Amino acid sequence: MQKGLLFVVSGPSGCGKGTILNEVKKEIPFYYSVSATTRGMREGEVDGVNYHFLTKEEFEKMISEDGMLEYAKFCENYYGTPRKAVEDMRNLGTDALLEIEVLGASQVREKCPDAISIFIMPPSIKELERRLRKRATEEESVIQKRLAQAEHEIPCAINYDYIVINGELEKAIEDVKSIIRTEHLKAVDKQKIVSEVLEK
Numbered sequence: 001m002q003k004g005l006l007f008v009v010s011g012p013s014g015c016g017k018g019t020i021l022n023e024v025k026k027e028i029p030f031y032y033s034v035s036a037t038t039r040g041m042r043e044g045e046v047d048g049v050n051y052h053f054l055t056k057e058e059f060e061k062m063i064s065e066d067g068m069l070e071y072a073k074f075c076e077n078y079y080g081t082p083r084k085a086v087e088d089m090r091n092l093g094t095d096a097l098l099e100i101e102v103l104g105a106s107q108v109r110e111k112c113p114d115a116i117s118i119f120i121m122p123p124s125i126k127e128l129e130r131r132l133r134k135r136a137t138e139e140e141s142v143i144q145k146r147l148a149q150a151e152h153e154i155p156c157a158i159n160y161d162y163i164v165i166n167g168e169l170e171k172a173i174e175d176v177k178s179i180i181r182t183e184h185l186k187a188v189d190k191q192k193i194v195s196e197v198l199e200k
């Protein structure tokens, strides 16, 4: 069986990653990795669904047991990808998708050179700020921190395989779907296809 592909998606908070990926998933199934984090739960979030919400001690224990495929500190909290679920799903032939920040993404690129990385870009910093304020789930100081973080993250986009600009949501969704379809076409076992066609 062919191993599932590994997609890594990054982009500043508020760029619309979650919305885009939830729409893509309706049509193209993949395992949406559930990250672990030490940040507090936001309203509406569910433990084990949006994140595994851990204490700092629990998170550090997982790091020490090599249980994280990657991890990073972001806005003073730990975020990381539990390794086992991703590896198990890929071994079953299911694609895995990680929605992670830029430092974690560079760790994944190093450890898994076959990973396909996509950066979701806001059309401008001004628009990003407008979207963060509209979300209104956080205080002003947190919004300011996330904007500063965005200015640090955006230049990292050049290291990704693809940049998708989320100016118009429908177009961004189509762009991500096209990338996934293209990568599947690229990943076919060419030798197997040639042999099968010649045998028929």
Ligand code: 5GP
Pocket (backbone or CB within 6 Å): 010, 011, 012, 013, 035, 036, 039, 070, 071, 072, 074, 079, 080, 081, 082, 099, 100, 101, 102, 103, 104, 105
């Ligand atoms: P938020 O607090 O808004 O849910 O996420 C903050 C940032 O952490 C986002 O950029 C998100 O992509 C990133 N993030 C979420 N899960 C992980 C993870 O498992 N590893 C890393 N490195 N970043 C993550």
